[in-house]
Amino acid sequence: MSDEPTHQSRVAPSSTRVEGELPPLMRDRAFWGMNFTQFLGAFNDNLFKQRLLLLATPGAAEAGEDKQWIALAVMAAAFLLFSGFAGWLADRTVKRKLIIGSKVAEIAVMALGLAGFFYYDTFGLTGLMLILFLMSVQSAFFGPPKYGILPEMLHDHDLPKANGLFLMFTFLAIIFGTALIALFGTDPATAWRVGVLCIVVAVIGTLTSTLVRPTGVANPGAPLKPSDLFVPPEMIRLVMRDKQLLLALIVTSSFWMLGGMVQSGVNSLGKTQLGLGSSTSILTAMLGVGIPIGCVVGGKLSQDRINPRVVVTGAVGIVITLVLLSLPGGPQNHLLGFWGSVPVLIILGFCTGMFVVPIQVSLQVRPPAEDKGRMIALMNQVNWVGILLGALLFGLVMGLLEDYDLPRNLVFLSTAAIMLPIALFYRPEELQLGE
Numbered sequence: 001m002s003d004e005p006t007h008q009s010r011v012a013p014s015s016t017r018v019e020g021e022l023p024p025l026m027r028d029r030a031f032w033g034m035n036f037t038q039f040l041g042a043f044n045d046n047l048f049k050q051r052l053l054l055l056a057t058p059g060a061a062e063a064g065e066d067k068q069w070i071a072l073a074v075m076a077a078a079f080l081l082f083s084g085f086a087g088w089l090a091d092r093t094v095k096r097k098l099i100i101g102s103k104v105a106e107i108a109v110m111a112l113g114l115a116g117f118f119y120y121d122t123f124g125l126t127g128l129m130l131i132l133f134l135m136s137v138q139s140a141f142f143g144p145p146k147y148g149i150l151p152e153m154l155h156d157h158d159l160p161k162a163n164g165l166f167l168m169f170t171f172l173a174i175i176f177g178t179a180l181i182a183l184f185g186t187d188p189a190t191a192w193r194v195g196v197l198c199i200v201v202a203v204i205g206t207l208t209s210t211l212v213r214p215t216g217v218a219n220p221g222a223p224l225k226p227s228d229l230f231v232p233p234e235m236i237r238l239v240m241r242d243k244q245l246l247l248a249l250i251v252t253s254s255f256w257m258l259g260g261m262v263q264s265g266v267n268s269l270g271k272t273q274l275g276l277g278s279s280t281s282i283l284t285a286m287l288g289v290g291i292p293i294g295c296v297v298g299g300k301l302s303q304d305r306i307n308p309r310v311v312v313t314g315a316v317g318i319v320i321t322l323v324l325l326s327l328p329g330g331p332q333n334h335l336l337g338f339w340g341s342v343p344v345l346i347i348l349g350f351c352t353g354m355f356v357v358p359i360q361v362s363l364q365v366r367p368p369a370e371d372k373g374r375m376i377a378l379m380n381q382v383n384w385v386g387i388l389l390g391a392l393l394f395g396l397v398m399g400l401l402e403d404y405d406l407p408r409n410l411v412f413l414s415t416a417a418i419m420l421p422i423a424l425f426y427r428p429e430e431l432q433l434g435e
Contacts, residue, residue: 046178
């Protein structure tokens with residue numbers, strides 16, 4: 001592959017950006033307010049989700065179906081049902097208002113989560129699945145303004161660095177939210193403590209959201225059409241005209257399909273195959289250790305452009321590490337074991353961070369300003385189509401592995417096979433960002 005792209009494009013600044021001179025990124029109070037708000041929201045989501053996933057995962061000495069795929073399907077359903085409306089709302093409303101409103105809603109959902117954990121003996125996993133659905137609805141409304149506001153309140157040339165930091169903090173939240181479950185144990189009777197912490201975090205996140213500055217309304221007075229509840233035809237026309245947008249959507253959907261499968265696969269490997277119990281969350285968190293570093297490196301290497309070599313390097317690294325995780329052998333039919341998996345998962349996270357930053361920036365800057373909210377909503381929808389397909393595929397692969405009494409870590413081989421064509425053939429266009 002040639003190191004140089006065949007041609008370069010340039011992106012004009014967003015017309016909805018706030019008036020006046022913007023402060024430097026690292027001293028921008030509004031950017032850090034949005035960053036901390038996202039950090040706390042991602043922390044809460046992963047704390048709650050990981051506690052539920054461990055309840056849905058049978059232990060090494062337990063019999064029963066692995067129900068993680070049901071939880072992933074519930075989350076996907078919420079995003080698919082509500083992302084379209086959320087995107088329309090983000091384009092016709094001041095995004096800051098939606099951000100604050102969704103954080104207030106998070107407090108209410110986490111209060112229900114506390115009740116679900118406290119009365120687990122009564123409502124069981126089914127009750128928590130319903131609350132997980134509500135949590136995902138809240139996240140669906142948070143997504144379009146959260147990502148759509150960045151190109152409106154920042155310089156275009158700051159977007160790679162800003163997205164690198166934004167994703168770094170997001171995945172740091174995943175680390176802390178996932179690993180912290182190890183301190184709470186696996187006893188359902190004490191799960192209510194997680195609910196208390198989630199409420200506290202939601203309140204703090206609501207306070208930090210008030211630091212975000214308002215921006216212009218991208219498409220004021222836009223009428224709500226039935227198609228806006230799903231995929232608006234004008235958005236279909238937009239991505240069909242822009243091959244790079246279409247490819248980015250397909251790749252990001254595949255990426256999140258793999259992400260859901262890998263997290264569930266690590267949970268199943270740790271709790272069922274390696275018998276780690278609640279310490280499985282530490283193994284899962286190793287994915288997040290490398291991701292923030294990869295996000296920062298990916299943003300730094302991109303500078304003020306979308307760099308296709310960063311994407312390709314990350315994709316190749318993802319394939320290699322997934323193959324390593326799938327290797328059988330040793331006393332527990334897993335060649336790497338716990339300690340061998342730790343560095344490989346960190347490297348997998350690093351490659352993931354490098355891979356995703358340029359694609360995220362591309363999906364933010366390529367659409368016209370008045371369509372950014374709906375574009376982010378469409379991205380959410382296709383991502384969750386991927387996660388839903390990943391949940392179904394995970395359930396299918398795990399069923400086959402159990403039927404043939406094969407080690408569960410072979411699920412990573414299926415994810416490597418899906419990622420391989422992306423690593424071999426996906427080359428995003430180099431994109432020079434505006435000043």
